[in-house]
Amino acid sequence: MTDADYPEFANPLAAIPPSGRIMGLDLGTKTIGVAVSDGMRYSATPLETIKRTKFTADAIRLDQLIAENAIVAIILGLPLNMDGSEGPRVQSTRAFARSLAQRITLPIAFWDERLSTSAVTRMMIDADLRRDRRAEVVDKLAASYILQGALDRLRPR
Numbered sequence: 001m002t003d004a005d006y007p008e009f010a011n012p013l014a015a016i017p018p019s020g021r022i023m024g025l026d027l028g029t030k031t032i033g034v035a036v037s038d039g040m041r042y043s044a045t046p047l048e049t050i051k052r053t054k055f056t057a058d059a060i061r062l063d064q065l066i067a068e069n070a071i072v073a074i075i076l077g078l079p080l081n082m083d084g085s086e087g088p089r090v091q092s093t094r095a096f097a098r099s100l101a102q103r104i105t106l107p108i109a110f111w112d113e114r115l116s117t118s119a120v121t122r123m124m125i126d127a128d129l130r131r132d133r134r135a136e137v138v139d140k141l142a143a144s145y146i147l148q149g150a151l152d153r154l155r156p157r
Contacts, residue, residue, distance in 0.1 A: 013075075013154055015107035020072030023047075023065065024147025026113065026139050027077060027093050032058060033139030035147045036069050041154060044147035046140035055096070059103050066104065073106050077113030077146040111150045113142070 016022065024044055026033035032050040037043065047069075050061050065071070076097055079089040097108050123141075 033143035
């Protein structure tokens with residue numbers, strides 16, 4: 001596999017419009033963490049955690065959040081293996097993106113999410129957050145972490 005096979009790796013954010021709010025998603029098997037950027041794209045804010053049921057129900061909730069927040073693009077965390085290879089979770093994420101793209105007209109870009117959950121978990125442990133509270137917020141915080149990485153890359157240097 002090369003960048004030519006997946007052009008989004010060469011410039012994963014090429015399809016993102018130059019302005020407007022962006023939604024970040026951390027796709028898990030049981031939940032979807034959701035975060036949104038501010039209009040100026042300086043910061044990502046955790047929004048909610050969607051308990052996954054069926055794709056249609058999950059997509060309806062995402063449709064609502066897209067409309068409520070005037071979203072212009074989506075950043076979807078891509079769970080690559082530590083060596084950069086793709087496993088079953090990446091294929092599941094790509095399948096989700098393909099299905100979502102059939103429902104919405106917004107560009108969807110992938111962003112490497114390796115270590116996002118562990119980084120957020122470490123931060124919450126350092127902040128002395130109780131284990132039950134960490135479980136409630138880890139997915140939306142991971143989505144925020146993923147989105148912030150993309151926002152930082154999008155910012156003109």
